[in-house]
Every structure is written in structure tokens, then in C-alpha cells.
Amino acid sequence: MQLIKNAKILEHGNLVKRDVLIEAKKIIQVAENVTQEDADIFDAKGAFLSSGLVDVHVHFREPGFNYKETIETGSKAAAHGGFTTVLAMPNLNPVPDTAARVASQIKLNNKSSNIHIAQYGAISANLTHQNISDIVGMSEAGAVAFSNDGKGVQTADTMLQAMIAAAKVDKPLAAHLEDDSLLHHGVMNAGKQSEKLNLPGITGLAESSQLARDLVLAKATGVHYHVAHISTKTSVELVRIAKQQGINVTAEVSPHHILLADTDITNDNALYKMNPPLRSQADRQAVVAGLLDGTIDMIATDHAPHGLDEKSKSFVEAPFGITGIETSFQLLYTHLVKSGIMTLETLLDRMITAPITAFHLNAPKVIKSGNTADLALFDLDHTVTIATEDFESKGKNTPFIGWQIYGQTIATWVDGVIVYTNNFEL
Structure with missing residues (x-):
């Protein structure tokens, strides 16, 4: 069981603070404050959580x-x-x-x-x-x-x-x-x-x-x-x-x-x-x-x-x-x-x-209870520079190298399992 704390999600066009509880590939609770004693905690520290x-x-x-x-x-x-x-x-x-x-x-x-x-x-x-x-x-x-x-x-x-x-x-x-x-x-x-x-x-x-x-x-x-x-x-x-x-x-x-x-x-x-x-x-x-x-x-x-x-x-x-x-x-x-x-x-x-x-894909459109926990967490507040050494792809062929961007990915979950994290300190 995992608990994502202190995330911001988009609801009706507004960013609001929410905690997201995950169990067995699914989101089981989304609320302003969720507590679960036996859950592994991931502190989003105010970053933006999306499907x-x-x-x-x-x-x-x-x-x-x-x-x-x-x-x-x-x-x-x-x-x-x-x-x-x-x-x-x-x-x-x-x-x-x-x-x-x-x-x-x-x-x-x-x-x-x-x-x-x-x-x-x-x-x-x-x-x-x-x-x-x-x-x-x-x-x-x-x-x-x-x-x-x-x-x-x-x-x-x-x-x-x-x-x-x-x-x-x-x-x-x-x-x-x-x-x-x-x-x-x-x-x-x-x-x-x-x-x-x-x-x-x-x-x-x-x-x-x-x-x-x-x-x-x-x-x-x-x-x-x-x-x-x-x-x-x-x-x-x-x-x-x-x-x-x-x-x-x-x-x-x-x-x-x-x-x-x-x-x-x-x-x-x-x-x-x-x-x-x-x-x-x-x-x-x-x-x-x-x-x-x-x-x-x-x-x-x-x-x-x-x-x-x-x-x-x-x-x-x-x-x-x-x-x-x-x-x-x-x-x-x-x-x-x-x-x-x-x-x-x-x-x-x-x-x-x-x-x-x-x-007609079987994928979640929004973050809500019952949906598959396919999620991505982004840092919308700080800039980073696009650099080839950060790429996971074998291909580095892009003219965007060196561009300054917001929205760095902090973590990605597929079926409730973290498949990417950069351990970035917000």
C-alpha cells in the first residue's frame, strides 16, 4: 500500500492539495488528508500529480x-x-x-x-x-x-x-x-x-x-x-x-x-x-x-x-x-x-x-478512487535545462538540448508501482 502525500491535482480547473492512497494497482482514496499507518509514504511536497x-x-x-x-x-x-x-x-x-x-x-x-x-x-x-x-x-x-x-x-x-x-x-x-x-x-x-x-x-x-x-x-x-x-x-x-x-x-x-x-x-x-x-x-x-x-x-x-x-x-x-x-x-x-x-x-x-x-484505450483519464494508479508527478515551479546526460532514451537527437523548462518529472507510477523517480529535492 502506498500513500502519496501533499500533492496538487487539477480539479475543475484549479490546483488543490490532495493525498492519494494506492493499493493493488488501484487508487482507493483521494482526499485532502489521508492517513494509513501501514502505507509507504511518498511526499510530493506540493508538486503536481496527474494521470x-x-x-x-x-x-x-x-x-x-x-x-x-x-x-x-x-x-x-x-x-x-x-x-x-x-x-x-x-x-x-x-x-x-x-x-x-x-x-x-x-x-x-x-x-x-x-x-x-x-x-x-x-x-x-x-x-x-x-x-x-x-x-x-x-x-x-x-x-x-x-x-x-x-x-x-x-x-x-x-x-x-x-x-x-x-x-x-x-x-x-x-x-x-x-x-x-x-x-x-x-x-x-x-x-x-x-x-x-x-x-x-x-x-x-x-x-x-x-x-x-x-x-x-x-x-x-x-x-x-x-x-x-x-x-x-x-x-x-x-x-x-x-x-x-x-x-x-x-x-x-x-x-x-x-x-x-x-x-x-x-x-x-x-x-x-x-x-x-x-x-x-x-x-x-x-x-x-x-x-x-x-x-x-x-x-x-x-x-x-x-x-x-x-x-x-x-x-x-x-x-x-x-x-x-x-x-x-x-x-x-x-x-x-x-x-x-x-x-x-x-x-x-x-x-x-x-x-x-x-x-478507446484502457487507461485512466483522471485521478479518482477505483481508477488504475497510472500517475505522473511534475515540478511546475522550478526550471531545469534539457541535457542529453539526463535522457533514458538511446536517442539524443533533438534540437531542444539546452532549453530551459518547467515541469520536470519527479516520479511516474504504472499500476501503482514507481517506474521512474529522479529523487529530486523540491
């Missing part, structure tokens, strides 16, 4: 790319960030594109992780085949959703058949939007900055044109269609119109697209290379506006670790991708909530409630 964060878009790289990340290091990184539930993408080797491979991946996830990992199945074999995978079989094997993340679905018929199958099993289909014919070997957003740096650009049309196609197909099939890492003003407008028309669409945005733009890329630094790329300031402002008004439902990190040698290469040669799961809440609390752009209540909705609701 565990949820990320519907991570890459843990195992099997196939263990030098970048493993399920163990990825789950430790998630716990460090305050996340207790994540959804893992299928761009692995082998790709979980059959029922047997999905079942095998889920078994590996459960064996190696200290948090809850739900698994995507691949839309098509090896993420590239035009014929769809056995979506019904993968669903029965435990896949919670389907995606070819890392690859855009290039043919309309492949996407249509995938939508029909996903609708049949009532599972979301998450789209990485990328029309290969419009890429032209680009490595950053096409615009004045790419021209200034003499780097090949990727037009926003590569995303938005495929989104427009998919929204028409989603309307016809009734599938729950989820837009991964939305990045352009046009895409936000398309999702807004689609929702007004009653299309069953949700969307996510990543912290780097909220906080950074292509103008932040001032030299050949591949830590700024991600897919989709950092867009214009107008695009960045549009995704922030979409997040605030609910057009964009949730925040997802697209945590994509790479080896140091890979990201040390030139912008043209380095792989796309940025780590993010250890810094996302902290960066967004600092730059959205502390600045007055967004309330803490809205941020938690976008990082907990909305993803749980959209993906």
Missing part, C-alpha cells in the same frame, strides 16, 4: 534497429517523460504485418516494458505493398490501430480497402501523409529558408493533397481516420472542414511542429531534420490555433530516436526523426501554459483525455 500521459505515436525500434532504441530504453524514456501508455508504430524488422507478427510483437512489448504499450499493425506488407494486410486477423491478435507510418500509402485503392477493413473491426487507421511523387528528394520545408540554405525542399502539398484524397475516402467508408503529425495550414483547414461535415477524423500534432518553424534552421544541422519537416511560421501558427480550438485533437511526440553517428551527418544524408517523449510535456507546459496561450487543463486534455477517448 499518466498518453502518446499515440512512438518508435521504439525493436526488433530490427536496437542500436537506435529498445523497448526497454524507450519505455524508460517514456516514464521519464511522465507517460504511462504509448502506442508503438510498426516500422520494425520484421514489420508486424500479420496476425502472428502482431502477437509476437505484443508479447515482446509486454516482456520488455515497464509501461503500457499498445501496438499498431501495418496497413500493408513491409509498409509498402499495394495489397493490404490481414487487418481483421491483426485486430484479433491485439492490434489497437493500423498505420504504415514512415511511408505514405501511395494508391487510393490500397487506402480505400484498408479503410473498409479497419471500419469493419472498428479500429482507427492512422495515416502518414506523404505523396512520393511530390517529394523530389527534399529534406526540409520548401520555401525561402530552404533556398537560403541551398537544401532541397518538400512542399506542403505532399501532405495536404494526400489528406484531401483520404478524407473523401473516409467519408465514404465511415472509418475512424487519424491524421498523424499534421504540419501545414492547409491540412488543418481540411480537417476543420471535414469535422464540420461529420467525417470521423481525428488529428495529432507533435511538439516540434508547435514550437519550431523552418526559420529556426540556420545551418546544416540534422537535429532539425524530421518528417514531416518543420514548416513555415504561418503553418506553425495554424497548428497551434487548431490545437486550441479542437480541430487538432491531441499531441503525440513521434518519438524517433537515431544513432549519434547518423544524426551527425549532413542534412541531406542524415535520417529524418527527432526524440521527444522525455521533453514534450515540459516544453509545452513551459511555452504554452506558462505563457498563457493554453490552460493546463487543455494541455492535459490533449495529452491524456483525447488520445484515450479516440483510440
Whole structure:
């Protein structure tokens, strides 16, 4: 039995002092003052206690790319960030594109992780085949959703058949939007900055044109269609119109697209290379506006670790991708909530409630008696500097190193067990 004393939790938009008593994976009491003689005491010292964060878009790289990340290091990184539930993408080797491979991946996830990992199945074999995978079989094997993340679905018929199958099993289909014919070997957003740096650009049309196609197909099939890492003003407008028309669409945005733009890329630094790329300031402002008004439902990190040698290469040669799961809440609390752009209540909705609701996840949305004790404790009052030596992830590939942040994670509980603590003295 554990007793968290002197925490602050969010109730009706206000931070209030509460004690939380935990027994057998569950919260059994939440009150202003709880006493329990035989409980192990954790003194929160006035820090902020939340339900565990949820990320519907991570890459843990195992099997196939263990030098970048493993399920163990990825789950430790998630716990460090305050996340207790994540959804893992299928761009692995082998790709979980059959029922047997999905079942095998889920078994590996459960064996190696200290948090809850739900698994995507691949839309098509090896993420590239035009014929769809056995979506019904993968669903029965435990896949919670389907995606070819890392690859855009290039043919309309492949996407249509995938939508029909996903609708049949009532599972979301998450789209990485990328029309290969419009890429032209680009490595950053096409615009004045790419021209200034003499780097090949990727037009926003590569995303938005495929989104427009998919929204028409989603309307016809009734599938729950989820837009991964939305990045352009046009895409936000398309999702807004689609929702007004009653299309069953949700969307996510990543912290780097909220906080950074292509103008932040001032030299050949591949830590700024991600897919989709950092867009214009107008695009960045549009995704922030979409997040605030609910057009964009949730925040997802697209945590994509790479080896140091890979990201040390030139912008043209380095792989796309940025780590993010250890810094996302902290960066967004600092730059959205502390600045007055967004309330803490809205941020938690976008990082907990909305993803749980959209993906029908068995995870707690709030702290109350009877709920699973998946919790995270954050220090909202003191600043720290983001430093690579503090990362649990193998990947250090982020341009946010050196940024000052509030919201450091103090401790994370999964099923009532502490899976991360930094022993920080408040």
C-alpha cells in the first residue's frame, strides 16, 4: 500500500492539495488528508500529480534497429517523460504485418516494458505493398490501430480497402501523409529558408493533397481516420472542414511542429531534420490555433530516436526523426501554459483525455478512487535545462538540448508501482 502525500491535482480547473492512497494497482482514496499507518509514504511536497500521459505515436525500434532504441530504453524514456501508455508504430524488422507478427510483437512489448504499450499493425506488407494486410486477423491478435507510418500509402485503392477493413473491426487507421511523387528528394520545408540554405525542399502539398484524397475516402467508408503529425495550414483547414461535415477524423500534432518553424534552421544541422519537416511560421501558427480550438485533437511526440553517428551527418544524408517523449510535456507546459496561450487543463486534455477517448484505450483519464494508479508527478515551479546526460532514451537527437523548462518529472507510477523517480529535492 502506498500513500502519496501533499500533492496538487487539477480539479475543475484549479490546483488543490490532495493525498492519494494506492493499493493493488488501484487508487482507493483521494482526499485532502489521508492517513494509513501501514502505507509507504511518498511526499510530493506540493508538486503536481496527474494521470499518466498518453502518446499515440512512438518508435521504439525493436526488433530490427536496437542500436537506435529498445523497448526497454524507450519505455524508460517514456516514464521519464511522465507517460504511462504509448502506442508503438510498426516500422520494425520484421514489420508486424500479420496476425502472428502482431502477437509476437505484443508479447515482446509486454516482456520488455515497464509501461503500457499498445501496438499498431501495418496497413500493408513491409509498409509498402499495394495489397493490404490481414487487418481483421491483426485486430484479433491485439492490434489497437493500423498505420504504415514512415511511408505514405501511395494508391487510393490500397487506402480505400484498408479503410473498409479497419471500419469493419472498428479500429482507427492512422495515416502518414506523404505523396512520393511530390517529394523530389527534399529534406526540409520548401520555401525561402530552404533556398537560403541551398537544401532541397518538400512542399506542403505532399501532405495536404494526400489528406484531401483520404478524407473523401473516409467519408465514404465511415472509418475512424487519424491524421498523424499534421504540419501545414492547409491540412488543418481540411480537417476543420471535414469535422464540420461529420467525417470521423481525428488529428495529432507533435511538439516540434508547435514550437519550431523552418526559420529556426540556420545551418546544416540534422537535429532539425524530421518528417514531416518543420514548416513555415504561418503553418506553425495554424497548428497551434487548431490545437486550441479542437480541430487538432491531441499531441503525440513521434518519438524517433537515431544513432549519434547518423544524426551527425549532413542534412541531406542524415535520417529524418527527432526524440521527444522525455521533453514534450515540459516544453509545452513551459511555452504554452506558462505563457498563457493554453490552460493546463487543455494541455492535459490533449495529452491524456483525447488520445484515450479516440483510440478507446484502457487507461485512466483522471485521478479518482477505483481508477488504475497510472500517475505522473511534475515540478511546475522550478526550471531545469534539457541535457542529453539526463535522457533514458538511446536517442539524443533533438534540437531542444539546452532549453530551459518547467515541469520536470519527479516520479511516474504504472499500476501503482514507481517506474521512474529522479529523487529530486523540491
